[in-house]
Amino acid sequence: MNVQTILSAKGSDVATIDPAATLADAVSTLRERGFGALVASADGTSLDGIVSERDIVRSLAVDGPAALDTTVSTVMSVEVITCRSSDRIESLMSMMTERRIRHLPVVDDGGAISGMISIGDVVKFRLQQLEQENSQLHDYIQGNVG
Known part of the structure; x- marks a missing residue:
């Protein structure tokens, strides 16, 4: 299984923010979208950087409000x-x-942003795989293979 499998299920929506935006804007966008990181992109397609909740908290710890x-x-x-x-x-x-x-931005061969994968996405996908394998093994042991 590959990244495209996850993106097909969850979608390829990527929350971006202009690098010139304020951290207050980033906090607002993170809250509204329910994401833990934003791709920083001046044009909405190229990858200029990434800002996470952790980056913002560290900045707040140093500089305050x-x-x-x-x-x-x-x-x-x-x-x-x-x-x-x-x-x-x-x-x-x-x-x-x-x-x-x-968080890992997904990029195409030209470097354009085509999705975002979080550790939560990976864990969710892996748990679904394990549940499916468990069910198949259970059916096999029970003789329910048809």
Whole structure:
């Protein structure tokens, strides 16, 4: 199974924010969309960076409420680890665990944003796989294979 399998089920909606927007705007967008990270993109298709709830909290811890007036570009990660729709789920699990990443933008061959995968998406998908395998094994043991 690959990333496209997850995107087919959950959709390829990606929440983006302009790097020039304020952290207050980012907080508002995160709350409204119910996401844990936003892709920073000046044009809505290219990947300029990523800003997560964690990035915002760290900024607030250092600068207090004044941090909300700073721009996304001041706190976003610009060296973004991405994946492709053809990447296998198992490799994503390893990468996300080893690098302690919770969100991976999906990019196409031209580098355009085509989706976002979260660790929650990967876990949900993997649990569904395990439940299906368990059910199949149970049916096999019970002799319900037809």
